[in-house]
Amino acid sequence: MVFKNIKIEKKEGIATIKINRPQVLNALNKDTITDLSKAVEELDADKNIKVVILTGEGDKAFIAGADIKQMADMTPLDAKEFSELGHNMLKKIENSRLPFIAAINGYALGGGCEVLMACDICIAAKSAKIGQPEINLGIHPGFGGTQRLPRLVGRMKAKELLFTGRNIDADEAFQIGLVNMVVEDDKLIETVQKLAGQIASKSTVQTSFIKSLVNKGADIDLNSANSLEISYFSSGFSTNDQKEGMKAFLEKRKPEFKGK
Ligand code: CAA
Numbered sequence: 001m002v003f004k005n006i007k008i009e010k011k012e013g014i015a016t017i018k019i020n021r022p023q024v025l026n027a028l029n030k031d032t033i034t035d036l037s038k039a040v041e042e043l044d045a046d047k048n049i050k051v052v053i054l055t056g057e058g059d060k061a062f063i064a065g066a067d068i069k070q071m072a073d074m075t076p077l078d079a080k081e082f083s084e085l086g087h088n089m090l091k092k093i094e095n096s097r098l099p100f101i102a103a104i105n106g107y108a109l110g111g112g113c114e115v116l117m118a119c120d121i122c123i124a125a126k127s128a129k130i131g132q133p134e135i136n137l138g139i140h141p142g143f144g145g146t147q148r149l150p151r152l153v154g155r156m157k158a159k160e161l162l163f164t165g166r167n168i169d170a171d172e173a174f175q176i177g178l179v180n181m182v183v184e185d186d187k188l189i190e191t192v193q194k195l196a197g198q199i200a201s202k203s204t205v206q207t208s209f210i211k212s213l214v215n216k217g218a219d220i221d222l223n224s225a226n227s228l229e230i231s232y233f234s235s236g237f238s239t240n241d242q243k244e245g246m247k248a249f250l251e252k253r254k255p256e257f258k259g260k
Pocket of ligand 1: 023024025027028064065066067068069086107109110111112114133134137140141142143145
């Protein structure tokens with residue numbers, strides 16, 4: 001598929017999506033959001049892909065937010081459609097069978113922070129700046145920031161960041177649980193690729209089960225969530241990966257998972 005504002009590279013089961021609008025710090029306009037939506041669908045359907053890395057082109061930004069120039073003259077109806085477009089794209093990332101690793105190579109603001117939060121794991125470069133500065137534009141987040149942020153960092157911290165629009169550095173983001181790890185800028189891609197390789201060597205059936213269980217479980221009561229785990233756990237025993245994993249352990253060798 002040909003994309004306007006993103007680039008995709010595929011290598012050894014790992015797909016890297018780069019938002020490619022560095023001239024506007026990779027701001028998300030409608031075309032870019034549509035590209036991302038289509039890319040997630042395409043990668044989901046590609047059985048050779050096991051993990052996705054999401055990052056921004058250039059050394060300044062992951063994504064500096066939704067495109068303010070495009071939003072400036074929107075009517076309420078336009079804004080509703082734009083918000084739905086963003087929400088639907090992020091839902092696709094969350095519902096994808098693939099683990100998404102966000103590699104935060106600079107600003108992750110507004111819509112950029114919202115993309116980060118829909119990913120499964122996030123590694124930030126030391127110089128990254130993360131936040132929801134929408135309040136400074138006279139709006140609030142429209143791609144899930146008011147909902148995913150409190151779920152990740154707690155309601156009080158979320159409200160502080162949303163009310164003030166204060167951007168935080170990578171170390172503070174790590175302290176509040178918004179990113180998994182902070183690395184030196186020049187080690188970001190290497191670290192993310194290593195992590196992606198590690199995850200790609202596992203059973204893709206199980207990585208997709210785990211993602212689905214954690215995401216679905218977070219939105220339902222504990223009893224229902226545990227029932228879901230029992231059901232996924234039992235269906236895992238119909239896979240070759242379960243047979244291979246346990247056989248390899250007993251034979252004292254490394255398993256070779258086929259994702260079946
Ligand atoms: N939308 C559109 N263009 C953007 C942009 C955005 N979110 N962020 C940066 N740009 C553009 C700038 O307008 C500028 O373009 P020109 O060269 O044509 O003037 C270019 O990218 C470079 O940006 P700056 O010159 O501003 O770079 P800087 O280093 O001085 O500042 C920054 C960097 C602090 C990130 C600053 O660009 C900034 O504050 N950007 C906006 C951040 C923001 O408010 N994001 C939230 C958007 S709203 C949102 O996301 C709503 C939602 O939830 C759906």
